[in-house]
Amino acid sequence: xxxxxxxxxxxxxxxxxxxxxxxxxxxxxxxxxxxxxxxxxxxxxxxxxxxxxxxxxxxxxxxxxxxxxxxxxxxxxxxxxxxxxxxxxxxxxxxxxxxxxxxxxxxxxxxxxxxxxxxxxxxxxxxxxxxxxxxxxxxxxxxxxxxxxxxxxxxxxxxxxxxxxxxxxxx
Amino acid sequence: xxxxxxxxxxxxxxxxxxxxxxxxxxxxxxxxxxxxxxxxxxxxxxxxxxxxxxxxxxxxxxxxxxxxxxxxxxxxxxxxxxxxxxxxxxxxxxxxxxxxxxxxxxxxxxxxxxxxxxxxxxxxxxxxxxxxxxxxxxxxxxxxxxxxxxxxxxxxxxxxxxxxxxxxxxx
DNA sequence: TAGGTTTGTTTCAAACTTGAACCAAGCCCG
DNA sequence: CGGGCTTGGTTCAAGTTTGAAACAAACCTA
Numbered sequence: 463x464x465x466x467x468x469x470x471x472x473x474x475x476x477x478x479x480x481x482x483x484x485x486x487x488x489x490x491x492x493x494x495x496x497x498x499x500x501x502x503x504x505x506x507x508x509x510x511x512x513x514x515x516x517x518x519x520x521x522x523x524x525x526x527x528x529x530x531x532x533x534x535x536x537x538x539x540x541x542x543x544x545x546x547x548x549x550x551x552x553x554x555x556x557x558x559x560x561x562x563x564x565x566x567x568x569x570x571x572x573x574x575x576x577x578x579x580x581x582x583x584x585x586x587x588x589x590x591x592x593x594x595x596x597x598x599x600x601x602x603x604x605x606x607x608x609x610x611x612x613x614x615x616x617x618x619x620x621x622x623x624x625x626x627x628x629x630x631x632x633x
Numbered sequence: 634x635x636x637x638x639x640x641x642x643x644x645x646x647x648x649x650x651x652x653x654x655x656x657x658x659x660x661x662x663x664x665x666x667x668x669x670x671x672x673x674x675x676x677x678x679x680x681x682x683x684x685x686x687x688x689x690x691x692x693x694x695x696x697x698x699x700x701x702x703x704x705x706x707x708x709x710x711x712x713x714x715x716x717x718x719x720x721x722x723x724x725x726x727x728x729x730x731x732x733x734x735x736x737x738x739x740x741x742x743x744x745x746x747x748x749x750x751x752x753x754x755x756x757x758x759x760x761x762x763x764x765x766x767x768x769x770x771x772x773x774x775x776x777x778x779x780x781x782x783x784x785x786x787x788x789x790x791x792x793x794x795x796x797x798x799x800x801x802x803x804x
Numbered sequence: 805t806a807g808g809t810t811t812g813t814t815t816c817a818a819a820c821t822t823g824a825a826c827c828a829a830g831c832c833c834g
Numbered sequence: 835c836g837g838g839c840t841t842g843g844t845t846c847a848a849g850t851t852t853g854a855a856a857c858a859a860a861c862c863t864a
Contacts, residue, residue: 465748472759475767478774479758480677483654484700485781495852501820506651522842529655534821536844541819558829558842577636587650588643590776596646598769603649605761610656666822672850693812705851707814712849729812729859 486586493582498575503528504538505579508547508572511564518563520553547571657757664753669746671716674699675709676750679718679743682735689734691724718742 468476490502498505510527511517519527525535539562542548547568553559564572588596639647661673669676681698682688690698696706710733713719718739724730735743759767 465751466755467751468754468759471767471771475771475774476754476758478771478778481700482774482777482781483658485778487654488700489781491852501852503820520842521844529652529659531822532843533823533845537820540844553842556830556842560843580636580638583639583647584637586781587647587777588639590780591773595769595773595776596642598766599773600642600646600649602762602766602770603646603653605766606653606758607649607656609761610653610660610757662822674850691812692814702852703813704815704853708850711814724812727812727860729857731813 489586490579490582494575494579497578498571500542503530503534504542505572505575507535507538507542507562508564508568511548511562512569512572516563517569518551518561520559520561522559524562542568660757661750661753665746665750668749669742671713674701674705675713676743676746678706678709678713678733679735679739682719682733683740683743687734688740689722689732691730691732693730695733713739 487502494500494502494505506528507524510524511519521532521535521539524539525532528535530538539548539550543550547565549563549565551561551563553561591599658673665671665673665676677699678695681695682690692703692706692710695710696703699706701709710719710721714721718736720734720736722732722734724732762770
């Protein structure tokens with residue numbers, strides 16, 4: 463089958479997408495590194511914990527929410543633990559598991575740095591968009607994420623493996 | 634001034650954005666690593682060169698187009714040069730400068746791997762979007778990029794330094 | 805035209821990411 | 835029970851990214 467290249471409209475969109483995502487990720491990383499001493503991902507990990515019941519989550523759940531690999535998470539959590547911002551506990555219901563728990567200090571760091579982070583996200587993203595564009599962005603991103611998570615991902619036009627995880631952190 | 638937190642609509646959009654961009658970047662990196670033995674950024678570098686007149690660009694231009702730092706580019710170009718996919722030449726008009734030039738082999742690699750790459754971009758992104766959404770995405774991303782490039786970036790509500798670069802690669 | 809600043813690029817060490825391999829602990833079924 | 839498969843996490847080496855510092859050529863400007 464002969465390749466269906468991108469139309470010029472698609473090319474423009476793709477280029478704009480690449481530029482925007484690189485620039486945005488850079489801006490946010492820079493700001494957080496500056497003000498919180500950590501990159502965006504690490505901040506997200508703390509933020510996810512602070513949203514969770516009891517400020518704690520299983521490693522796998524955390525990886526799932528932040529959309530990163532387990533090994534990347536392990537490294538990040540080790541660093542954050544060293545910094546005293548979270549603590550590793552072992553899961554009571556599954557002896558294999560470990561749980562990351564936000565510490566007081568982690569919570570404090572989050573509270574101290576959240577305003578600056580939000581301000582950056584606003585200035586870089588939401589201040590540039592109309593209300594409708596915010597809706598559109600959500601719609602678009604949700605669609606992309608759905609596709610990639612369900613492995614509609616592959617160009618290959620064939621069967622869907624359909625393995626999904628379950629296992630909550632507290633049964 | 635008291636922080637203006639994200640509305641729940643904005644939060645949803647932001648989370649969706651993070652998820653989509655992570656998943657998409659991962660999917661594309663995985664595919665290219667698999668089929669071309671290099672991550673997306675490296676492919677982009679080659680692609681940008683192939684688009685340029687004479688298949689060559691100044692380092693700074695290349696960094697500008699790919700939206701990455703000069704030092705990151707230096708590393709990437711060194712690797713690609715080692716692989717024989719491009720060559721470094723020194724700029725004839727500016728003795729400080731160096732120029733990256735796509736080799737035959739680089740061009741061949743690009744030609745060989747482009748179809749797979751396009752297929753992945755399509756499957757992961759464009760196949761999920763309506764025509765209007767493609768327009769919306771372009772619009773949104775262009776806005777974000779414009780803001781971040783002109784340093785409307787900063788949350789700080791003050792003066793704009795306004796330093797812009799010029800200097801084309803071939804005067 | 806000398807001296808100071810700016811611009812283009814590289815270098816270096818420290819931090820981070822990747823993917824494959826590994827180790828347990830749970831799970832399943834004869 | 836007793837293997838064998840799956841799942842949750844970590845480890846390790848190789849590769850990549852970061853940011854600050856170093857260099858060198860180019861560009862002022864008095």
